[in-house]
Amino acid sequence: MTPRDGSPGVRFPPPLIHLGAILTGAALGVPLPQQAPWPPRGGGVLGVLFVVAALLLNISGFMALRRAGTTIRPDRGATALVTGGPYRFSRNPLYISLALMHAGVSIWARSVWALVMLVPALILVDRFVIRREERHLQEVFGGAYRDYRRRTRRWL
Numbered sequence: 001m002t003p004r005d006g007s008p009g010v011r012f013p014p015p016l017i018h019l020g021a022i023l024t025g026a027a028l029g030v031p032l033p034q035q036a037p038w039p040p041r042g043g044g045v046l047g048v049l050f051v052v053a054a055l056l057l058n059i060s061g062f063m064a065l066r067r068a069g070t071t072i073r074p075d076r077g078a079t080a081l082v083t084g085g086p087y088r089f090s091r092n093p094l095y096i097s098l099a100l101m102h103a104g105v106s107i108w109a110r111s112v113w114a115l116v117m118l119v120p121a122l123i124l125v126d127r128f129v130i131r132r133e134e135r136h137l138q139e140v141f142g143g144a145y146r147d148y149r150r151r152t153r154r155w156l
Contacts, residue, residue: 051108055101063085
């Protein structure tokens with residue numbers, strides 16, 4: 001159920017969830033150093049490519065939300081159901097971009113622990129952000145959201 005203020009009830013900004021996970025991975029690397037054997041020398045380019053892809057997807061998703069006149073903030077209620085731009089392919093392109101960014105930074109830094117922490121970050125975002133947003137969108141947009149959910153994947 002949507003909170004009385006009309007918001008989805010999201011309390012933790014997804015970028016902070018990923019940042020916390022990356023920092024936790026870095027902290028774990030102090031007592032338990034584990035440098036990844038990948039990417040090979042010069043392979044930091046792979047991490048940079050992930051980050052660039054994340055930024056492009058993020059910009060595209062943000063622009064689609066802006067064109068629709070709705071908020072990018074997951075703690076505020078949606079005023080429009082966005083189904084264009086990257087939302088044609090995924091219901092959560094901004095969260096995919098965060099996961100790509102997390103993976104890219106981890107690969108670039110060759111941090112096994114930061115990459116391992118991507119899994120709990122995805123679980124937290126799914127449980128405490130996406131599920132709440134989906135309930136909110138269902139309550140606000142009803143059948144239109146059900147139809148969109150049927151034809152569009154949650155992730156990829």
